[in-house]
Amino acid sequence: MKRILIFCACQILLLSASAALAAGPLTVDIHGPGQRMVNIVLLPPKGLEGSQVPEAPAKAFEELVANNLGYIPFLKLVPVSSMLGGDPSRGVERADIDFKPMQLARVDLCMTTGWKGDSIEARVFETFSGRRIVGKLYRDVGSLTLAQAADRFCSAFLEALTGKKGFFDSPLAFVRQEGKKKEIFTVLPQGRDLKRITRLGGFNLSPSWSTDGTRIAFTHIGKKRHELGIYDSKSGKITMISKGLGQTVISPVFGPDDLITVALNRGGVTNIYELNKQYKPERRLARSQYIDVSPSFDRTGSKMVFTSGRAGNPHVYLMDVKSGQVRRVTMTGKYNTHPCLSPDGRYVAYTHRTSNGHRIYLHDLETGREKQLTFGPGNDEYPAFGPDGYFVAFASNRSGEYKIYLSTRHGDTPRRISTGKGQAFAPAWDTSLQW
Known part of the structure; x- marks a missing residue:
């Protein structure tokens, strides 16, 4: 009888402890x-x-x-x-x-x-x-x-x-194939509110949002030259700029002070330049004799990642914008492109070519650790961080044609985003939603 009483008392204590633990405040750490x-x-x-x-x-x-x-x-x-x-x-x-x-x-x-x-x-x-x-x-x-x-x-x-806001009301800009043309669209990650932004013909590529989410910069490739396009959501108008930019305009983004940063070919070398408010080249950010493209900034504009051929193959580099100091980020493989810096400046998602196709990889700038986020099939490319730095959108042809998918920086099972008919790629997230 005494043993039974002791056993019951132990069971009550265990149940009480479990209840006390369960009653603690529920929180989820999305960092780990x-x-x-x-x-x-x-x-x-x-x-x-x-x-x-x-x-x-x-x-x-x-x-x-x-x-x-x-x-x-x-x-x-x-x-x-x-x-x-x-x-x-x-x-x-x-x-x-x-x-x-x-x-x-x-x-x-x-x-x-x-x-x-x-x-x-x-x-x-x-x-x-x-x-x-x-x-x-x-x-x-x-x-x-x-x-x-x-x-x-x-x-x-x-x-x-x-502790982080969701992405639910933060739209994605992306490129969609329209016959032989490529146009810019926007859509919410849930597949709602699909909106066509451009009707310019030719190829409209590399969309990027301003920090306040009111403008989209993109590259327009026409019959004769490249142009820089700026879409204003308030007026619905598109401004095209070509004067002073040369014949090649690649991967424009909004950088510090919401000034456009873009790769231009000037003097036979493609480097990354910051444009002034009149969209004229003001200063060269990544100076080298090799091809430098695809800039991406953190929320503060103090860090910039980009792709460069200065090591003999495309690799990802990190630049401190204030000092201009550059260091190499990716060390493995021979093809690492399309880097995207998380809003907090800690992570770099990029496209890494493997023997089985292109995959999305993640590099932690604090620890130097890398991991593979996507595993195909097909090719996975063009990663884009959401406003919380947790969700990652990317393009993949795993279904036969390129579509936009959503995962996390932990590599959770991707979920396809509805973008309508036609191939879709090059997603860019509106990160104006503050933490």
């Missing part, structure tokens, strides 16, 4: 690999203050949220039907929720949605502590803004959970 899976259930919507739940908008909002959260590799959506007794809530506040069935089902988080006319109240709670992680109110939500409300809520939720 191997994140734990977090289970979340979307509870059925409720009417507020006697209001009826609008069936169609409520269903659409839930589907939009579920689709957004499906992009997060460490989140797993759990159906309400798996809860013992069904829906464990009678309202949207903590006091209206019975967390025990969700605890038994090992669900970490639950989301509630309340409706009153065109207003939505959305909240996420921890199931073991009852702590509210995030809560938002969206007024006057109509069919045109329902997706925006879902995007903003998911971004706020992800920021509360990980």
